[in-house]
Amino acid sequence: MTAPTTATPVAPATGTTAAGAAADPSGTSLAPTPGRLWRRSRGLLVAAALLVTAGLLYGGLRNDAQYPPLDPRSTAPDGTHAVTRLLERQGIAVDTAPGPGKTLDDGRPTTVLLLPGTLTRRHLQELRDTVLAGGGRVVLVSPGPTELSVLAPTTRLADPDGDAPPAVSSASTEPDCDLPEARRAGSAELGGLLYAPAEPAQGCYFRDGRPALVRSSEGNGDTVVLGSGRFLTNDRLDDDGNAALALGLLGAHRRLVWYLPDYDQATADSGAGSQGLLALLPAGWRWGLLQAAVAALLAALWRARRLGPVVPENLPVTVRASETTEGRARLYRRAKARDRAADALRRATRSRLSGSLGLPARPEAGPAALTAAVAGRLPQDHASGARTPAEVHALLYGAAPADDTALLRLADDLDTLERQVRQP
Numbered sequence: 492m493t494a495p496t497t498a499t500p501v502a503p504a505t506g507t508t509a510a511g512a513a514a515d516p517s518g519t520s521l522a523p524t525p526g527r528l529w530r531r532s533r534g535l536l537v538a539a540a541l542l543v544t545a546g547l548l549y550g551g552l553r554n555d556a557q558y559p560p561l562d563p564r565s566t567a568p569d570g571t572h573a574v575t576r577l578l579e580r581q582g583i584a585v586d587t588a589p590g591p592g593k594t595l596d597d598g599r600p601t602t603v604l605l606l607p608g609t610l611t612r613r614h615l616q617e618l619r620d621t622v623l624a625g626g627g628r629v630v631l632v633s634p635g636p637t638e639l640s641v642l643a644p645t646t647r648l649a650d651p652d653g654d655a656p657p658a659v660s661s662a663s664t665e666p667d668c669d670l671p672e673a674r675r676a677g678s679a680e681l682g683g684l685l686y687a688p689a690e691p692a693q694g695c696y697f698r699d700g701r702p703a704l705v706r707s708s709e710g711n712g713d714t715v716v717l718g719s720g721r722f723l724t725n726d727r728l729d730d731d732g733n734a735a736l737a738l739g740l741l742g743a744h745r746r747l748v749w750y751l752p753d754y755d756q757a758t759a760d761s762g763a764g765s766q767g768l769l770a771l772l773p774a775g776w777r778w779g780l781l782q783a784a785v786a787a788l789l790a791a792l793w794r795a796r797r798l799g800p801v802v803p804e805n806l807p808v809t810v811r812a813s814e815t816t817e818g819r820a821r822l823y824r825r826a827k828a829r830d831r832a833a834d835a836l837r838r839a840t841r842s843r844l845s846g847s848l849g850l851p852a853r854p855e856a857g858p859a860a861l862t863a864a865v866a867g868r869l870p871q872d873h874a875s876g877a878r879t880p881a882e883v884h885a886l887l888y889g890a891a892p893a894d895d896t897a898l899l900r901l902a903d904d905l906d907t908l909e910r911q912v913r914q915p
Contacts, residue, residue: 561606561632561720563587563749568726574737575749577728581738584746600712600744601627606720607634609750615641623712628743632720633684643714645692649685649701658684659698661721663731668695670706672739676732683719715740829898830891837887840905844887847913858888868912883908 558565563575563585575585603622610618619642622629629642639646661682666673673679673695685701688694694702703718717740722733741747823832841861848864850856856864865887866880878886886908892898 561723562751566725569724571720571723571725573725573728574723574734574741577734577738578742578747581742582745583742586746586748587751588748599746600625602630602741602744602747603627604630604632604741604747604749605634605638606632606750607638610638612637612641618642619709623710623714626711628713628715629709630715630717630740632717632723634716639686639716642709643692643705643707643716644709645689645707646686646705646714646716647689649687658682658718659703661719661727662698664696664698664703666695667697668693668702670695670704672736672743673704675739676736679732679736680722680727680730681718682721683717685718686716824895829893829895833891833898833901836902836905840909841887844909844912858884862887865908865912869908870911878908 558567558570560569561571563571564587566572578585601622603618605618615638618629621627623642631638631642634643636648639648659682661680663678664681665678666676668674670693679696681696681703682698683703685698685703686694686705688702688705688707692705692707695704695706696702698718705716707714707716721727722730723737728734728737819835820832823829823835841855844865845851845856845861848861848868850861850864855861862880862884866878866883869878869883886901886904892901
């Protein structure tokens with residue numbers, strides 16, 4: 492197969508062919524229409540709608556909020572939602588708080604429950620100066636040395652090197668003490684960390700000779716130390732005397748403030764640190780942003796890759812000039828580009844006339860020279876279709892046609908003009 496050239500003719504062999512194709516109602520166009528846009532994008536729109544619908548359904552039907560153990564909002568087996576409901580039925584106002592605040596500044600005796608690692612040393616000192624000084628109670632669950640040194644200085648952790656281990660599993664244990672709340676409850680599931688209280692602190696629920704519950708008077712109030720909060724959970728609350736012990740310890744006053752276990756532990760003990768925006772986002776959001784950034788970087792590298800120099804290639808098939816001209820004329824008609832079609836017809840006619848009259852085709856001869864040369868070759872009698880130089884100039888360089896009929900007339904006139912110039 493002989494490889495054709497890539498040159499594309501811009502004008503028809505005769506003006507009638509291009510104009511007729513431009514006026515052909517059966518032509519096609521690449522101009523976007525609402526129907527074509529819909530057909531192109533409907534697949535993506537349907538996929539996006541399905542993705543959004545699936546996300547909404549997943550988010551709406553998924554109700555598995557994860558809470559830490561001993562969280563009063565959790566209804567899971569290790570949560571403590573049941574004991575808060577029992578306290579509310581007893582007339583106890585239960586509040587949840589992420590840290591010390593104005594909720595403790597009303598002067599009323601208040602019970603405060605703290606989970607391990609919930610507050611910093613400065614916050615613990617604020618609790619001592621407000622709750623204990625005001626006659627309230629602080630309940631510590633599995634406290635460490637920091638909490639004990641501030642809120643229960645007469646109690647320390649059992650010596651790990653002594654006869655008793657520092658922590659034991661929770662099991663049903665008799666109170667073996669005179670604490671009113673423990674005597675009313677009877678046996679309960681206590682265990683966890685064990686402590687070594689000093690006088691006048693009172694120990695209860697002994698395991699391996701060490702108490703798992705210690706009560707000590709601090710200021711005008713008291714502090715209760717629990718080795719484990721397992722007896723408070725939804726799963727174990729109805730066993731032994733767990734519920735009675737929980738209501739007795741936490742319901743000592745008409746108000747209970749429960750500090751949440753997911754309180755931010757990243758703050759320094761001085762409480763003076765500041766957090767950035769990323770530190771306030773959940774871990775899942777941070778990983779998602781990181782993945783999105785990596786994906787954007789890879790997409791940028793992919794789009795910015797070098798494709799190499801442009802390599803000219805021959806057309807794989809032979810396309811007749813008449814087909815190209817007809818297709819372009821149909822595009823002109825669909826876009827109503829009569830000015831472009833007329834300019835293409837006039838430009839092609841001027842090029843052919845310049846060659847016939849011996850004028851330079853490139854660069855194109857001036858309008859005056861071409862008009863004079865063409866007018867000199869036309870017949871002088873009106874019966875043979877004589878045209879004045881002004882008419883020739885208007886025909887070769889005039890304004891764009893106003894409608895398709897004028898475009899067809901221009902094509903016929905250009906065809907006639909070229910035929911008259913070429914005839915002997």
